Amino acid sequence: MKAANSILSSYGVTVFELMSRLAIEHGAVNLGQGFPDTDGPEEIRRIAAEALIDGPNQYPPMLGIPALRQAVAAHNKRFYDLDFDWQTEVMITSGATEALADSLMGLIEPGDEVVLIEPLYDCYLPMIRRAGGVPKLVRVTPPDWELDRDALREAFSDKTKLLLLNNPQNPAAKVYRKDELQFLADLLIEFDAYAVCDEVYEHIAFDQPHIPLMTLPGMRDRCVRIGSAGKSFSLTGWKVGYVTAAPNLLGAISKAHQFVTFTTPPNLQKAVAHGLTMDDTYFDGLTAEMKAKRDRIESGLKHIGFETAPCQGTYFISADIRSVGFDEGDIAFCETITTKAGVAAVPMSAFYRNADEKNYVRFCFCKKDEVLDLAVEKLGIFLENRG
Numbered sequence: 309m310k311a312a313n314s315i316l317s318s319y320g321v322t323v324f325e326l327m328s329r330l331a332i333e334h335g336a337v338n339l340g341q342g343f344p345d346t347d348g349p350e351e352i353r354r355i356a357a358e359a360l361i362d363g364p365n366q367y368p369p370m371l372g373i374p375a376l377r378q379a380v381a382a383h384n385k386r387f388y389d390l391d392f393d394w395q396t397e398v399m400i401t402s403g404a405t406e407a408l409a410d411s412l413m414g415l416i417e418p419g420d421e422v423v424l425i426e427p428l429y430d431c432y433l434p435m436i437r438r439a440g441g442v443p444k445l446v447r448v449t450p451p452d453w454e455l456d457r458d459a460l461r462e463a464f465s466d467k468t469k470l471l472l473l474n475n476p477q478n479p480a481a482k483v484y485r486k487d488e489l490q491f492l493a494d495l496l497i498e499f500d501a502y503a504v505c506d507e508v509y510e511h512i513a514f515d516q517p518h519i520p521l522m523t524l525p526g527m528r529d530r531c532v533r534i535g536s537a538g539k540s541f542s543l544t545g546w547k548v549g550y551v552t553a554a555p556n557l558l559g560a561i562s563k564a565h566q567f568v569t570f571t572t573p574p575n576l577q578k579a580v581a582h583g584l585t586m587d588d589t590y591f592d593g594l595t596a597e598m599k600a601k602r603d604r605i606e607s608g609l610k611h612i613g614f615e616t617a618p619c620q621g622t623y624f625i626s627a628d629i630r631s632v633g634f635d636e637g638d639i640a641f642c643e644t645i646t647t648k649a650g651v652a653a654v655p656m657s658a659f660y661r662n663a664d665e666k667n668y669v670r671f672c673f674c675k676k677d678e679v680l681d682l683a684v685e686k687l688g689i690f691l692e693n694r695g
């Protein structure tokens with residue numbers, strides 16, 4: 309029989325799946341997977357439930373229901389002073405993942421180069437390669453996650469079509485500073501390239517505000533900005549994403565959406581429209597809640613001997629396994645703590661193409677306080693007994 313697509317077939321079972329399976333098998337406290345253990349606001353869920361019963365439940369408009377597109381445009385204005393037309397410059401998708409796939413399919417021509425900054429969210433490379441793009445990787449590394457500007461400049465060429473930027477960045481927990489964004493913006497202009505900006509953690513930035521690359525001079529029409537209701541409202545199973553981009557970009561991106569999913573469930577769209585118009589108490593509350601959890605797990609991990617890398621945003625924190633006397637690599641460490649301490653985490657090497665960053669593990673902290681405390685306690689007991 310003829311083979312299936314070679315690029316996608318080449319990806320095996322991910323380490324995320326392996327760790328999750330192991331966590332279930334051993335009944336471990338799961339700080340591996342990145343989702344909250346409580347659901348987002350009831351008022352949003354109630355609207356979705358009522359809209360499901362009341363209908364209509366037929367195909368909504370391809371770009372998304374007007375109420376949600378208007379809410380996305382208003383949210384862009386309210387938080388970032390961005391002016392975008394909800395009718396021609398906003399589209400709703402089935403999750404940020406679909407928005408990313410649409411953007412890459414819509415913008416990349418085979419042979420185009422795409423610049424990325426490791427550590428990478430897992431779907432980026434397969435999607436870029438499947439679209440015919442050639443990935444050009446630069447990296448930030450723990451513990452300081454500083455941009456290597458020379459390496460970045462080297463990665464750009466006349467063939468660069470776009471930069472795929474995740475800010476705030478999972479799992480580096482890095483929130484890009486204005487001067488770093490300006491450096492990126494200058495490169496995009498110099499090389500006449502676009503940026504696809506995965507900003508799903510836009511409301512989870514702790515010590516400095518999140519700045520969309522799109523807000524910098526000259527960037528409005530070069531950037532695609534992607535958000536996710538899953539992250540902003542702690543409703544990850546809903547898979548509702550939103551894309552903001554100038555018509556020259558959104559035109560092609562919306563074709564990908566049209567041919568892949570076409571629409572997104574209308575009741576969820578109606579509910580997310582309400583969510584985006586909630587007042588600042590909600591958004592400030594989300595940031596404050598996650599910041600308190602960041603502080604809680606950071607001090608807990610430090611107390612039992614871990615050195616942690618700075619965590620400026622997202623709901624992930626990285627810890628150096630060498631600081632607790634472990635030098636057999638991150639995968640072995642995650643297996644050990646899952647089976648022996650009863651706590652699951654994710655190895656950092658999973659986020660680098662060559663799997664060569666082996667001394668850190670990622671803990672997810674969007675969990676109940678008692679779950680975080682239990683995980684730290686179990687890890688502490690394990691480390692103590694290990695001697």
Ligand code: PMP
Nearest residue numbers: 403404405429478506508536538
């Ligand atoms: N981008 C990043 C960086 C993420 O961490 C995630 C979720 N883990 C996504 C995109 C996917 O978002 P969604 O669930 O809305 O598809």
